[in-house]
Every structure is written in C-alpha cells, then in structure tokens.
Amino acid sequence: MNDIALLRFNTLLLGSVLLVCADASTIAAEAVSHQSSIEGKWLVSHVGTADNQTSIGLDIVSNKDGNMTVRSTMPIMNVFAQPVGIARPAGDAAFEIAEQGIKLDLKDRETLVVDGLLGGKSLSMSRTHSLPSRAPKLNLPTGPGPRWRVNIGGAIYAPVAVRAGTVYVGNTDGVLFALNETDGTLVWTFSAGHAFYGGALAVDDAVFVASDDGFLYKINRTDGKEIWHYELTDARTGRVPPNPFVYDYDDQAPTPLLVESVVYIGAADGSFHAVNAVTGKRVWRVQSNAKIRTTAAVKDSRVVFATMDGWVVALDRSTGAEDWSFKNSSEFTSGPAIFGDVVIVGNRDSRLRGLDESTGTERWKQTYWGSWVESTAVFREGKGYIGSGDLFLVSCFDPATGTNLWRTNVGGWVMQRPAVTDSRVYVGVSSARRRGSALVHQIGAVTALDRGSGKALWSWPMPEWPGSFLNGFFAAPVVADGFVFIGGVDGSLYAFPDREH
Numbered sequence: 001m002n003d004i005a006l007l008r009f010n011t012l013l014l015g016s017v018l019l020v021c022a023d024a025s026t027i028a029a030e031a032v033s034h035q036s037s038i039e040g041k042w043l044v045s046h047v048g049t050a051d052n053q054t055s056i057g058l059d060i061v062s063n064k065d066g067n068m069t070v071r072s073t074m075p076i077m078n079v080f081a082q083p084v085g086i087a088r089p090a091g092d093a094a095f096e097i098a099e100q101g102i103k104l105d106l107k108d109r110e111t112l113v114v115d116g117l118l119g120g121k122s123l124s125m126s127r128t129h130s131l132p133s134r135a136p137k138l139n140l141p142t143g144p145g146p147r148w149r150v151n152i153g154g155a156i157y158a159p160v161a162v163r164a165g166t167v168y169v170g171n172t173d174g175v176l177f178a179l180n181e182t183d184g185t186l187v188w189t190f191s192a193g194h195a196f197y198g199g200a201l202a203v204d205d206a207v208f209v210a211s212d213d214g215f216l217y218k219i220n221r222t223d224g225k226e227i228w229h230y231e232l233t234d235a236r237t238g239r240v241p242p243n244p245f246v247y248d249y250d251d252q253a254p255t256p257l258l259v260e261s262v263v264y265i266g267a268a269d270g271s272f273h274a275v276n277a278v279t280g281k282r283v284w285r286v287q288s289n290a291k292i293r294t295t296a297a298v299k300d301s302r303v304v305f306a307t308m309d310g311w312v313v314a315l316d317r318s319t320g321a322e323d324w325s326f327k328n329s330s331e332f333t334s335g336p337a338i339f340g341d342v343v344i345v346g347n348r349d350s351r352l353r354g355l356d357e358s359t360g361t362e363r364w365k366q367t368y369w370g371s372w373v374e375s376t377a378v379f380r381e382g383k384g385y386i387g388s389g390d391l392f393l394v395s396c397f398d399p400a401t402g403t404n405l406w407r408t409n410v411g412g413w414v415m416q417r418p419a420v421t422d423s424r425v426y427v428g429v430s431s432a433r434r435r436g437s438a439l440v441h442q443i444g445a446v447t448a449l450d451r452g453s454g455k456a457l458w459s460w461p462m463p464e465w466p467g468s469f470l471n472g473f474f475a476a477p478v479v480a481d482g483f484v485f486i487g488g489v490d491g492s493l494y495a496f497p498d499r500e501h
Contacts, residue, residue: 038068038087038095038104042112042125051404054369056123057131058114060087070097070104072117073131076369077390078440080134084117118370134440138411143448143458146494147483150184152177154195155474156487157241157251159416162480163202163221167495168209169487170196172241176209177493178224181481184495188224192217197239198253198295199476201263208256208263208277212239216256216265216273218280228280230273237268237291242432244469251415251474252293252333252374259298259317266292266305272313274303274320284320288313294335294376297343299357306332306345314343314360324360328353335376335417337384339399344384346373352386354402366402376417376476380451385425387414392442394418394427396454406454411443416476419484421498424457425449426484428473431464444472446486446496460496462488 043057054076063069068087073080085097093106102116107124114123154173161168166187170176172195178187194213201208206227207219214235218227239250257264262283263275268291274283290309297304302323304314310328315321334346342363343355350368355361368388375387377399384399394414396405412429419426427449431442447459464471475487484496 037109038106038112041128041131042114043128043131044123044125047118047121047123048367048369052366055132056118056125057128058084058112058117058125059131068095070102074369075132075134077371078134078392079390080132080440082439137441138409138443140411140443140445140447140456140459143446143460144497144499145460146496148184148495149492150179151490151492153491155241155489155491156493157197157474157489158253158487159199159255159476160478160485160487160493161200161202161207162478162485163204165481166202166221167485167493168200168202168207169485169493170198170200170209170211171487171491172196174211174213176200176207176219176224178207178221179493181483181485181495184493190217190219190224190226194235196253197241197251199255201256201258203258208258210253210256210265210267212253212268214267216263216275218277230275230280230282232265232267232269232273233271234268239268242430242470242474244433250291250293254292254295254335257296257298257303259303262317264296264298264303264317266294266296266307268293270307272296272305272315272320274317286315286320286322290331293333297336297338299338302357304336304338304343304357306334306336306347308333310347312336312343312345312355312360314357324358326355326360326362333372333374337377337379339377339379339384342399344377344399346375346377346386348372352377352397352402354399364402366397366404374415378417378420380420385418385420385451387416387418387427389413389415392440394425394447394449394454396425396451408449408454408456410447410449410456410459411445412472413442415474419477419479420451421479423451424479424498425451425454426477426479426486426498428475428477428486429459430470430472430474430489432470433468442472444489446473446477446484446494448484448499462490465490 057073059071070084071081087095090096095104105113112125154171174194176190192211210216216230241251270288290307308331312326314323330349332347336345341357346352352366354364371390377386412431429445431444445459445461448457477486
C-alpha cells in the first residue's frame with residue numbers, strides 16, 4: 001500500500017465504524033477499492049414516462065478528509081452540480097448521506113443504485129465521462145412593450161378583475177384600485193389597511209374582495225364605497241411572501257366565487273364560508289385544519305376547496321355537508337379546477353393530480369420532479385394548460401389522463417394560472433436571485449406562447465431592481481377587451497396588447 005492509499009485509509013478509519021476483528025490490511029484495501037470505485041460521474045438518462053422524462057446525474061469526488069462529496073445534476077429542474085452532501089461508508093460497497101436519507105449501493109464497478117434522491121424511486125446509474133451541462137441563457141423573441149403602465153405602490157400578487165371598461169386590483173399596501181382599462185387612469189380607491197393577495201370579483205353592481213384584515217368586502221362598483229363586510233375570522237393569521245431566507249412561501253389568497261347569489265370563499269384559519277351576496281349574512285360555515293389559500297371551484301351541487309395541510313374537500317353547496325375528501329401528505333397550493341368529471345389540483349409534493357369529481361378517488365397523477373405545483377389549471381377545447389415553479393415550464397396536457405402534449409421552457413417560475421385564448425397562452429414569469437452557482441438564472445417576464453404548439457411567440461422581461469430578491473410577475477395574467485392585464489412585484493399594473501385583437 002502506498003502512502004496516499006494509507007492516508008485515505010486512515011481518514012476513513014477515523015470517520016467510520018469498522019470491524020476491529022478483521023484483518024487491517026484487507027479492510028484498508030477494500031475501503032480504498034470501494035472509495036475509488038464510487039468516485040466519478042454517474043448518470044441515468046431516461047427517468048419517467050415518454051411525455052415527461054429527465055436525466056439525473058451525480059458527480060462524486062473524494063475530498064481531502066477521505067470522504068465523498070456528492071453533487072447532483074437534474075436538467076429538468078434547472079439544477080447543475082448542486083451540492084447534496086457527504087457520502088460516508090455504510091457497509092460493504094455501500095455509502096449513505098444520512099442527513100438527506102440517501103443511500104448509494106455499488107453493485108459493480110459500472111452500476112450504482114441510488115435510493116432517496118428522487119422520493120421513493122430507486123435509480124440505477126451507470127458510469128459516464130460527462131454530465132449534462134446547462135444550456136446557454138434562454139433567448140426568447142422580444143415582445144411588445146406595455147400599452148400603459150401605472151405604479152400603484154405595493155407589490156401586486158393578485159389577478160385583476162375587468163368589468164365594463166374598468167380594471168380592479170389590490171396590492172400589498174392594502175389598497176384596492178379601480179382603473180380605466182384604456183389608459184390606467186384612476187377611477188377610485190378602497191383602503192382596507194391590510195394586504196390584498198387574492199383577486200377581486202367584479203359583477204354588474206359590485207366588487208367582492210377579501211383582505212388580510214380578515215374581512216370579505218362587497219364594494220359599490222361605481223364609486224368604491226363599502227356596501228357590507230363579512231368577518232372571515234382569520235385576521236390573526238400571518239404570512240411570509242417569497243423571501244430569500246424563508247423557504248415556505250405564502251403568497252396566495254382566494255378570489256371570491258359567486259354562484260346563484262351565494263359567495264364561496266376559504267380563509268386562512270381553515271374555515272370555509274358561504275355568504276349571502278345581497279345581505280352579507282352567513283349561509284353556512286365549515287372548519288378545516290389548515291389555511292385555505294386558493295380559490296374554490298364549483299360544479300353543479302358541489303363546491304370544492306383545497307387546504308395547506310393536504311386535503312381536497314367537496315361540500316354540498318346548499319348545506320356545507322361533506323360529500324368527499326382526499327388526503328395527501330403535502331400542502332395544496334394550486335386551486336382545484338374542474339374539467340368534466342375530473343378535479344385537477346397540484347401541490348407541494350411535486351404532483352399534479354386528477355381526482356374523480358363524484359368520489360374524490362385519484363384517477364391519475366403526473367410528477368413535476370421536485371418542483372412545487374402552485375399554478376391552477378385552465379382549460380380550452382378539451383386541453384389543460386398549467387405553469388410550474390422550478391421546472392420553468394408551461395405545459396399543455398390531457399385533462400383525462402394527465403399526459404403532457406407539449407411543454408415549453410419560459411425561463412422562470414410560473415406560479416399562477418395562465419390566460420388562454422383561441423390561439424395564445426399568456427403567462428406571468430417571476431425570477432428570484434437564489435443563492436448558489438448550481439441554480440440557473442431566472443427571467444421575470446410576460447410571455448406569450450402559441451396555444452397549439454407551445455412555441456414562444458414573444459417575451460417582455462421586466463427590468464430587474466438592483467439588489468432585489470424577487471422580480472417579474474407573480475400574479476396571473478387576465479385577457480380582456482384586447483389587453484393582457486398583469487400586476488408586477490414592482491408595484492406596477494401593466495396592460496399589454498393582445499395581438500389577437
């Protein structure tokens with residue numbers, strides 16, 4: 001044994017539990033053999049189904065302490081050479097990254113079986129000379145600038161409502177604005193004093209909107225005067241919007257849903273409410289165990305909502321009695337959307353699911369490879385459209401099966417629902433300055449795609465603020481009257497031309 005091999009053995013001996021009764025020279029030789037054989041680059045090229053595949057690689061290098069530094073590459077997640085941890089011996093030809101729950105089992109010199117890197121899936125990796133490298137910076141066609149832009153102060157996370165030539169939107173300053181749709185001039189304001197994260201609902205004579213002050217408001221659509229307010233009992237529930245040091249983002253709130261003179265809305269204390277739209281009086285109220293941060297969906301006699309502790313619940317619209325519920329282990333932060341007899345909803349376990357609308361049983365699920373599914377699905381002519389977070393993808397899928405029909409990289413997070421027209425899919429794309437060289441730089445933009453093919457038609461990137469963590473558009477776009485309306489985290493409301501008109 002040479003000096004280098006002996007040094008490696010001594011280091012390994014200090015950090016591992018060895019059988020003291022075994023022959024020292026044999027153990028040293030085996031340890032060095034195993035360590036040197038696990039070093040290098042490993043790759044599995046085709047993981048997933050035909051419509052949703054990725055490659056996954058590991059680069060394992062012996063460090064100066066004799067332990068193994070492991071870095072992962074996963075192109076679909078836009079991650080390259082991401083530090084995973086230190087692999088330490090855990091038996092004959094086996095290693096583990098204990099703090100991550102990852103096990104690496106060397107089957108032979110050319111095969112490494114990895115468990116725990118991708119959920120419960122076991123990956124059989126082969127040696128390779130090179131791993132996938134990051135693509136050049138995404139270069140999408142430059143789009144038209146906004147027809148108008150109005151800064152209204154605080155960041156805008158809410159989608160707009162449009163009615164009879166007026167645009168309604170709230171911001172994090174706690175002010176709801178009514179603006180002329182043709183030029184953005186101010187019509188009126190309504191101040192709640194606490195942030196608006198959810199969208200407004202505009203009807204013929206009124207606007208309904210909920211604030212973080214714990215109230216649902218009905219406001220006169222003409223002059224912005226309050227008609228009534230209803231207490232949602234969640235005023236003491238706080239939130240942390242996207243932040244570089246807090247991972248559990250909380251940046252959504254529901255838009256009121258009006259059906260047959262009853263407003264349906266969930267609250268951050270886990271309560272779900274049916275409110276008489278005329279009087280503001282309670283029709284019924286039910287209590288769940290966690291925040292309800294997304295908009296409900298209605299079909300026939302049922303109203304369906306999702307919670308931040310992993311429940312999807314269907315209630316009888318008239319009484320609030322439960323028809324069915326579906327439980328998952330992770331938060332539902334994508335609003336339920338109903339297509340035919342399927343309820344489609346995504347969550348933070350990186351799955352998009354299709355549930356039976358009558359029973360709540362799972363019909364299908366589609367993996368998003370570690371990315372949260374925050375976006376809500378939108379349907380048009382038998383197809384579904386949805387955004388994703390860390391995948392940077394907009395997907396067109398079959399709502400009956402979850403099968404992807406096309407997917408397009410737009411360069412950043414698409415956290416809210418797309419706006420879908422006869423020929424276009426519009427998305428708001430947000431960007432964050434995340435720490436670590438392994439992560440791809442994001443683009444914050446408004447982007448238009450061809451609905452049939454997914455081809456990027458144009459993109460208008462928001463100029464980045466120096467030193468800011470978040471840029472771009474966290475709000476969902478809304479198409480109306482020849483415009484694409486969308487609010488930015490810069491506190492501005494933008495009106496882009498919809499080129500179909």
